[in-house]
Amino acid sequence: MLRRGADQVCLATIAVRRTLQRLTGQGLIFTDPKSQKSRRQIVIPPALSGILREHRKAQRELKLLYGPAYREHDLVLPRPDGSPEDPSNLSNRFKALAARVGLKGLRFHDLRHLHATILLAQGIHPKVVQERLGHQSITLTLVTYSHLIPTLQREAADALEKLFGRQMGGNSPKQRKKGGKITPP
Numbered sequence: 001m002l003r004r005g006a007d008q009v010c011l012a013t014i015a016v017r018r019t020l021q022r023l024t025g026q027g028l029i030f031t032d033p034k035s036q037k038s039r040r041q042i043v044i045p046p047a048l049s050g051i052l053r054e055h056r057k058a059q060r061e062l063k064l065l066y067g068p069a070y071r072e073h074d075l076v077l078p079r080p081d082g083s084p085e086d087p088s089n090l091s092n093r094f095k096a097l098a099a100r101v102g103l104k105g106l107r108f109h110d111l112r113h114l115h116a117t118i119l120l121a122q123g124i125h126p127k128v129v130q131e132r133l134g135h136q137s138i139t140l141t142l143v144t145y146s147h148l149i150p151t152l153q154r155e156a157a158d159a160l161e162k163l164f165g166r167q168m169g170g171n172s173p174k175q176r177k178k179g180g181k182i183t184p185p
Contacts, residue, residue, distance in 0.1 A: 012049035013041040014076075016134060020084050028084050030073075038134040052076065116141070120148045123155070 017039055018030045033039050044052075055076070062080055063070045071082040079085050091108045098106035112133065119129050130141040 012044050012046070012052075014044055016040050016042065020087055022086060022088070028086060030084075033134065035134070035136045037131075037136050040131065040134050042132050116145055117148065120145055121151070123152075 016033060019033055020028055021031055022028050059078070059082075063072070063082065066081050069081060071078075073082060073084055075082070075084060077085055077090060094108040095106070098104065116129050116133055119132070120126065126141050126145075127138055129145070130138045133141060135141045
């Protein structure tokens with residue numbers, strides 16, 4: 001669901017307020033997210049906001065067609081009648097679509113990991129990634145995505161070289177070495 005921040009013009013967010021689970025003997029039920037941090041607002045890019053706005057318009061048209069039979073749950077991906085879609089159906093349809101485009105074995109849940117990986121690789125602070133994923137602590141985020149750290153370490157070293165290398169004469173220690181000693185610039 002899209003929400004606008006009260007004090008921010010045109011800031012689109014997705015509100016994560018509940019989860020849908022299939023429980024034995026109970027069917028599909030809405031439950032609270034795992035933790036307080038799992039309840040969150042995720043700011044989305046304007047392009048996605050536009051896509052979701054168009055999707056919402058199509059949902060409103062279906063709601064008019066169904067009339068009183070439409071079951072309003074304020075879901076982004078409901079069944080045509082507005083009722084909750086079984087999460088396993090969504091996962092199975094996504095897997096089939098991924099296989100058709102050559103990404104066999106890609107699961108819907110893998111998009112969550114892809115999202116985090118892309119953000120970290122783009123230099124987004126791990127705290128922001130933690131908040132977007134709804135992880136209880138930044139430790140979980142860092143442990144889960146630590147395989148990205150070597151490239152981030154190289155980028156940090158390069159940034160320091162760019163900043164301080166010039167102030168040290170613009171040469172590396174190897175270039176300043178004279179007679180076995182490193183000389184200051």
